Amino acid sequence: MIYKLIYLLLIGLFFISTFINKNNLFNDINSSVDNFNIRFNKDIQILKNEIDFLNTTKKSLPFVNYTVAENITYFDIDGSGVYFKNITSHPNQFNFYNLKEAKENLNSKFDNSLLFIVYNNIRSLKNDRKVIYTDDFSQTWVKILQKGALNFDVFQNKRSISRNNTEFALYNFYTDRAHEKEMFTIIFPEYDYFNNSQKLRALWYFDFDPNFFAKNTDRLKRNLGLNTCIIDGDYKVVYSTNKNQASKIKNIHNFYIFPLEKTNYKILVEKETIFQIIKAKEVFLIGFIFFLVFYINKKEKLKKELHSLKMINKIKSELLLREPLTSLYNRYFLQEEMVFPINNCGIVLLDIDHFKNINDTFGHDKGDHVLKAVSNCIKLVSVGSADAFRWGGEEFLIIFKDTDKENVLNKVNTLQKLIKDLNILDNYKITASFGVIYTNIKDKSSFYSAVSKADKNLYTAKKTGRDKVVAF
CATH class of the missing domain: 3.30.70.270 (Reverse transcriptase/Diguanylate cyclase domain)
Known part of the structure; x- marks a missing residue:
């Protein structure tokens, strides 16, 4: 009887210890995700600082040597592209931003995951007149811009920038038509203020490949021992530590879900298995429980065999x-x-x-x-x-x-x-x-x-x- 009580006590200890481990792991997950969001916000601040720096270091250059294709006027400045869309008269000069230098400076901080920068200077949303700057010059951009690319009517409403009307927006995973690469875009709006109201003046586009999230997401997995992935608003996987992860999440219930702050993206951490919350002391308890069960069963079996020996002999005599x-x-x-x-x-x-x-x-x-x-x-x-x-x-x-x-x-x-x-x-x-x-x-x-x-x-x-x- 005493062995059965010890057995029940050990089982209780095992479940209590496992429950504590699960709670500790979930606390670790919450803490690690909080740190992920802190690092993400730091990365966003780096981008914002770079925009502020570029705005203070822009240069005024003469408007010369341009080419016109239908409604697009464009030219190349040291490999950077400048595109004017739907302009009726050409200015004598324009503001130039050295986006290549900015990209080289940022790449050292983002593991070369930044593909290119686009600065879209919106002159008038109503008449769709724009000045568009890119960190690379390509006539592919001409064809794309002719079809209406970068015409984000959503920005007419200042509160559509993000859920909390913050200073940036993160747009869903897509395949870029100019470079045929999978990427996502972080967009920073700039406003003019007239009579206590805001008017959208310009947009900054930072296009990244999925490796933008690699460093922080891989760190999350190392800390927790659980696969982690980032998904966009359409549940499409932007980056995952599991190389066999499907491109789109079908069963969201297999993950703990956390928001990526100020965005419509989500951080998914796979739910732990029983083996991931069982530590050394639980393994010892399991081993001891199995030993005790074996011992109790063996003892009970021997006892039954001794008590039934006469019956067995009788059956043997009668049947065999x-x-x-x-x-x-x-x-x-x-x-x-x-x-x-x-x-x-x-x-x-x-x-x-x-x-x-x-x-x-x-x-x-x-x-x-x-x-x-x-x-x-x-x-x-x-x-x-x-x-x-x-x-x-x-x-x-x-x-x-x-x-x-x-x-x-x-x-x-x-x-x-x-x-x-x-x-x-x-x-x-x-x-x-x-x-x-x-x-x-x-x-x-x-x-x-x-x-x-x-x-x-x-x-x-x-x-x-x-x-x-x-x-x-």
Whole structure:
């Protein structure tokens, strides 16, 4: 009983300890995600500072050597692109931003995940007149801008910049048409203020590849030991520490979900398995519990085996060692249970006379009744130090142990009379023939030799008229 109480106590300790580990892990997840958001906000501030720096270092350059394609006027300045869209008159000069220098400065902080910068100077949303600057010059931009790229009507509403009307917006994962690369965009709006109202003046676009999130996301996985991914507002995976992660999250319930602050992006941390919250002490408890269970079960099993040994022996005797119809021993008993030597032994082999005629005349059911009746007679005379067997068919064997010849003959004569007195078949007297020998048996070989001699005496009894005893 005390072992069961200890067992239950250990199980309780295991679940309590596992519950504590789970709570600690969840606290670690919350803390690590908070740190992730802090680092993300620092990265955003770096971008914002760079914009402020570029605004203070812009240069005024003459408006020369340009090319016109339909509604786009464009030219190249040291590999940087300047594009005017829907302008009716060309200015004498314009403000130039050295975006290449800004990109080189930022790349050292963002692991080269920044693909390019676009500065979109919105002159008028209503008439769609724009000045667009990129950190690389490409005529591909001309075709894209002709189709209306960077025409973000959403920015007409100042409160659509982000959920909290903050200073930047993060836009969903997409494939850029100019460079055919997967990326996402961080956008910073700039406003003019007139009569206490805001008017959108310009937008800064920072385009990044997914590795923008690699450093912080990989750190999150190292801290927690759990795969982590960043998804956009359409549940598309922007970056994942699991290289086999599908491109779109289908079952969000497999993750803990946290907002990426001030954006519509989310941080997903996969839910832990039982093995990730089981520590060394829980492993020890599990091992000890299994040992205790094994010990208790072994002890209970041994106890049951000891209590049921007599029953098992009885079943073995009844089912394995006895012939089912007569309940006398079978030959398996001779092979497995017979103990030699046997001294002063009487071997009696008997055969029911004309048993085939009984089956043919009265049927096999009646024949089985005769076999049972004869076996009951044999049991009466073999009580004590004798073993009785159904030797085969209508033949029976009795082994009288530690007796004398006279007693053996008395038992056989009594058995012969009991069989004659059976009255279970109409107008038919049941009789049996007997072959008897008296000897000492040393081993199994001498036993079968003795049975063979008794069989010869039985044969003589049957040949000389049946219902006889031929002895010694």
